[in-house]
Amino acid sequence: MEPERVVEQIYLIRHGETTWSLRGRHTGRSDIPLTARGEAQARHIGERLREQLGGESVSAVLVSPMQRAQRTCELAGFAAQARIEESLREWDYGLYEGLTNAEIRQRQAGWDVFHDGCPDGESPAQVTARVDALLTRLRGVDGTVALFAHGHLLRSVAVRWIGLPILNGRNLGLDAGTLSALGYEHRSLDEPAIELWNTR
Numbered sequence: 001m002e003p004e005r006v007v008e009q010i011y012l013i014r015h016g017e018t019t020w021s022l023r024g025r026h027t028g029r030s031d032i033p034l035t036a037r038g039e040a041q042a043r044h045i046g047e048r049l050r051e052q053l054g055g056e057s058v059s060a061v062l063v064s065p066m067q068r069a070q071r072t073c074e075l076a077g078f079a080a081q082a083r084i085e086e087s088l089r090e091w092d093y094g095l096y097e098g099l100t101n102a103e104i105r106q107r108q109a110g111w112d113v114f115h116d117g118c119p120d121g122e123s124p125a126q127v128t129a130r131v132d133a134l135l136t137r138l139r140g141v142d143g144t145v146a147l148f149a150h151g152h153l154l155r156s157v158a159v160r161w162i163g164l165p166i167l168n169g170r171n172l173g174l175d176a177g178t179l180s181a182l183g184y185e186h187r188s189l190d191e192p193a194i195e196l197w198n199t200r
Contacts, residue, residue, distance in 0.1 A: 005142040006189065010161070011049060011058075012147050012154045012180040015072040016041035021151075021176045024100045026113075028093040028121065031067050038068070039075055041177025041200075046076030048179050048199065049146065059143030064088040064150060072177075073148040082148070087134045090150035094121025113152060114170040128166045131156045151176070158182060162192050174198055 016038030020027045034042065062085035063073045073082050096104050096118045104111050117123035122130075135157065138145055147154070155169035161182045174180070174197075181196035 005140050007059075007138050007141045007143065007145055008183065009144045009195070010138060010147060010157075010182040011052065011145070012149070012157060012182065013045055013049065013072065013076065014151055014154055014174055014176055014178050014180075015064075015066075015068040015148065016045070016075075016177040018068055018176070020098070025098050026093040026096055026100070026104075027068075027150075028090045028097055030097060034068055034071050038177060039071070042072040042075035044200070045072070045177055045179050046078065049076060049078075052179070052181065052196070053144070056144065058146050059141055061146045061148070062088060063148040064090070064153075066090065066150070069148045069150065076148070078146060078148070085134070085147075087130050088147060088149040088153060091127055091152040091156075092118065092121040094118040096121065112170055114156075114167050124166045127153070127156050128160065131160045131166070135160060154180070158194055158197075162194060172197065175200075 016034045018027065018032040018034055018038055020032050061078045061081040063069050063082045065084050065086060073079050091113060114124060151174045155172045155174050156166050158172060159166060159168040178198050178200055180198060183193055183195040185191035185193040
């Protein structure tokens with residue numbers, strides 16, 4: 001009987017800086033390119049990821065279809081292995097696309113994407129279902145996976161990995177051009193853990 005295929009680690013790479021991320025504008029469907037600083041961040045994060053891998057290879061590299069994530073993956077040096085993964089798209093902000101938190105809260109006091117979702121966009125329940133389906137597939141990958149994606153989406157992935165409600169994503173800050181990692185405490189599949197978070 002063959003051993004069960006199990007993902008060992010999932011690396012989360014948030015794309016480098018864009019003009020909208022720099023200004024705190026919610027960027028879902030808008031295809032905004034990296035800034036020069038964002039491109040430098042992407043190269044650096046590739047070096048950091050290779051350090052973390054310690055010479056080991058990754059079994060799968062999945063990337064959001066948006067150019068900011070694909071360019072980050074390319075500059076990090078992982079484009080040759082990359083496969084577009086639609087479920088890694090950023091949260092759909094609907095009518096709040098391009099707005100800052102302050103602008104949104106002028107329309108909807110106390111708004112929080114992880115609690116309220118977005119009108120004409122996605123709800124927390126919809127993103128939970130999308131992320132949970134992705135994680136179910138990833139758990140069956142043998143080895144290590146790298147995901148190149150977006151801030152709110154990767155925060156959602158992290159909290160769902162450890163079995164928390166998506167609402168807890170608001171308690172995790174995640175900067176542009178950073179590396180995080182999910183794995184297991186004590187190498188036990190019953191103890192999924194956030195092993196590394198928001199590192200440059």
